[in-house]
Every structure is written in structure tokens, then in C-alpha cells.
Amino acid sequence: MALIEVLQGDITVDDSDAIVNAANSSLLGGGGVDGAIHAAGGPAILDECRALRATVLPDGLPTGHAVATTAGRLPAGMVIHTVGPKHWEHPDGGVDLLAQCHTASLGAAADAGARTVAFPAISCGVYGWAAADAAPIAVDAVRRWCELHPSTHVERVRFVVFNDDAQRAFAAAVENG
Numbered sequence: 001m002a003l004i005e006v007l008q009g010d011i012t013v014d015d016s017d018a019i020v021n022a023a024n025s026s027l028l029g030g031g032g033v034d035g036a037i038h039a040a041g042g043p044a045i046l047d048e049c050r051a052l053r054a055t056v057l058p059d060g061l062p063t064g065h066a067v068a069t070t071a072g073r074l075p076a077g078m079v080i081h082t083v084g085p086k087h088w089e090h091p092d093g094g095v096d097l098l099a100q101c102h103t104a105s106l107g108a109a110a111d112a113g114a115r116t117v118a119f120p121a122i123s124c125g126v127y128g129w130a131a132a133d134a135a136p137i138a139v140d141a142v143r144r145w146c147e148l149h150p151s152t153h154v155e156r157v158r159f160v161v162f163n164d165d166a167q168r169a170f171a172a173a174v175e176n177g
Helices: 032-041 043-054 095-111 131-148 164-176
Strands: 003-008 018-023 066-070 078-083 116-119 156-161
Touching: 003 131, 003 164, 018 032, 018 095, 032 043, 043 066, 066 095, 078 095, 095 116, 095 131, 131 156, 131 164, 156 164
Parallel strands: 003 156, 018 078, 018 116, 116 156
Antiparallel strands: 066 078
């Protein structure tokens, strides 16, 4: 089972093999974590995202799916882009889709050989999820994926969150799971 840890900080300086981007479906940058990753990583990330849009993802990345690109100038080895659910667009708030973001991202990272993966608080913020609601779903999804895929080389999953509320929520989810 992979070690699961929580840190408060800036995911763009995390040196995990893969960092996860809370992207929008266009893959062409945006605000929040997405904008920060594109800005810090430089144009190589956007170039690969544009190539994906021009070929295999002409309609964009669907919610709950994940795709890997270069990390550009980031210290991480790669960026795994995933689109979280907007809480208000789903009758159940998008619980299954939020879990799927985490499992699809881990699958993409493992397929690319990542041993360490860092997640932001996907869908928290402008997508309407409170960290206290999202954290248990995210942590449970990571644990279940790790249990179902013991032969992968993923050794550590880190949640790198931006503020005190998210840090407390994710730390509680890890401790209580």
C-alpha cells in the first residue's frame, strides 16, 4: 500500500514523479491550480495539450478522465491532467466522478512509470466542493486504487493543498481512513 500524506503548499514546486492538474476540459489552461501549473511549467505543457486536442481529444478531456503530458519546467517528471466535477451540475454532487478523477490519474501516472504522485484538492474552490466533503472521497479513491493495483510501482501519494481548511480536511481523511 502506498504511503498517503498531506502537505500544505504549492504543488508547482513538488518534485513528485507526477503532479496532477485540476484542469478544465479544454486543456488549454485556466485559473487556480490549472493556471499555476501552466504558468510555472511553461509553454511545453500547453504545446502537448494542444497536440492532444488536435488528435485524440478534439472535444476536450471528459470529466473524470486523465491524460499525461510533459511537466515542462516544473520539478515534477510529468503532469497528469484531470477534470473534476462541478458540484452543482450533478444530482449527487458528482461523487463518483470525483473519485474517478483520482483513480484515472493514478492509472495514468502508473502507466507512465511514476512512483510518486501529488494531487491538489480537485474540484475544491470554483467547482463548488468543500474540502471537508471532497477529502474523504479523494482519500478513499486513492486507497481503493492502491489496494486493487498492488503490483504498480506507486509508492507515495501526496495531497498538496493550498490552505488551512483543506489541509485539516485531507489530514483528517487520511487519519480516519
